[in-house]
Amino acid sequence: MMKKIGIILMSFLCVVFLSNSWADKDINIEVKTGIHGVGVHESKVKVGEYDVLNIGVQPDISFFLNGKINDLYFSGSGTYYEEEDQQYSASVDIKRYLTQEFTYYRFKHWLDHDPLTNLYAAATTGTNVIPPLVTYTDIESGRDYSIVRSERESKTTLRIPLELPFELKTFFNYRTEARWGERQALTMSKCSACHVVSRSKRIDEYTEDYNPGFIATYRSKKARVSFSYEYLDREFRENAMAPENYYDRAVHPGSGSNVFDDRVQYQNTKLPYAHSPRSRKYSHIVKLDSYVPSLSTGMFIGSVYSETENKEEDLKFNLKTIFTRLSSAMIPGLSFNVHFRYLDLANQSIFVDTNEPVSNAGTNAGHTWADPSHGGTYNTIDPDFTRNSAMSRRQYEVGLDMVYLLMKGITLRGSYEWREIKRDHYYVTSNDKETKEHRAKLAINARFKPPVIERPIRATLTYKYKSIDAPFANVKAAFKGETTITSNGAFSGTQYWELHEMRNLTLTNLPTLTHEIRFDTTVPVYDRLSVTAFYRWIEEKNKAVEWANKTHMPSLSIWYAPLDKLSFTVSYLYKYGKTNSLLCVPVYDG
């Protein structure tokens, strides 16, 4: 602690001393140093979620500088508040040929610790006692969890000093991101969460980016054209070991007999869980941007190809996208953009070869569950399956934006966008894999002087509309109706997979229709009094699933300065929201 105080004090004095020798140079510097003391009562997880809140007294320092020495321009800033709360930035420009930027930050995030006591909510006492059928063990009960996050980024740009018909710049960006600390990791043992276990999981994640590229720009009186290419190589790895859990033997909770051995994937063994796999991403980004001043029109085309790979399971997903936009202000008073986007996302399918243990004893002895030759009368399926991804899709988007100057001080804005998502494998209705969206927006911006106030008032009124046909949904979300099940034991009764297949209701919590109105205005009533009002109303509906959401958000701010030396600011914000939704009653939930 004394060492830290000494270092910070010496740094402050050095800056003060050195700045005196820079008095005749074009350099500005500001430095602050001091101490801060912290006291905390009860829990600090919520009251200071993103604060370090170390109890006691700590020194701190911050600085800001900018300046110029000959053809070298530089600037920098930094704050050291706590060991886990720092940020720095610096930039250097040498004769406009070489620019270098550097940023670094680090902060702490406190996380919750779920005590799991709600799992006993299904238990009852009294006449008909139901013991807790879902139990839990919190290995490190009451432990505080937090993650420290840091990012370091360097950007280097070099303008090639050659006599070329165009300007050529190359750049190299490097970034690392690290997260370390502990968080809670939960796992379940046996038959849909009969026993939930909580353990601490160490986090030691590291992401590293290499991002080189170039930009070539041609300029003339007739046109400006710019072409750029960049490559990104990103690697993510988790250096901490995954926690391990002992998965109990799956015995009947009442009799204690070993009757589930042919129907569980693993038991009576220690296995890792909550593991974050190592991944690698490569991407190529190409852009072409042009502008013709005589036509006040510009054209942009961009394309991205990327490949992301799970290095531990040899799984990949590829992304290909192309985006193009035409912008023009040829017609006086009117400017518009038209854009088109195509996206193709392909996520690899994987064949899941499930573990099919052979039963040791009981009715199914010597057989797997899926083997019908033992004499049982239940219906079986092949438990192996191919996991196709709901991410895989092709997406098309076309949009138009316009801004029109109605009269002096009043602008009308309008936009329309059509989007279609065609999924490769995932159904969003019983027979359709496509989602279609229409989005429209209309807004008016006004800046005018009303007669009484005689000061410029600014006001904006916006209306947004969205219509979505077949939003993302689960087509086997729930069962509605009546049915008959056979309850003659595990080997002649209705099976769990048959109950799942009976589900006949498509449900979602996404709307098919959205309306939004937004209004804000600032009124400078007097030189010393200003009022800002804001209102937002959102209504979302999906009649097919009886889902609806409404939100109101008005707010008012007043700034008043009765004297030159005294000013007040008062604001009030109210938010009201209501959501109506269906409730699914769980059956066979463990």
Added chain:
Amino acid sequence: MEGHTGIFAINYLFSKKLNFSISSAYTDSKAHMERIELDGPTAATQIDNGTNGFSRDYNYDFSEVQQYSDLHIRELDLACSISYQINKHFSLNVEYNYLYYGDAKPYLYDGTGRAHIGIFTLSYWQ
């Protein structure tokens, strides 16, 4: 869901060298579920499972479920500061910050907490 947020700030220049400011932000937010209404029978159904030695009621009564998710959070962030300009290069700043997070309807655990932060800063600029 309903939330109220109020913000208040005062800034007063005692003199060219002495400045005082106070600012506060207070939020009171609530969320709850309304009574759940079910189609079909809601009375408890007796399931006699004699092989295990006890019987169970599958209870469709959700009349108290909505209370489990009641939330009522109050937050206060209060900051007072005085700054004094010593000369054209140095200034002093003293600040006090009070943070409060109140969990008025704790269920699994009480997240209430308070923090006091005192700050003393010497600034230099050229």
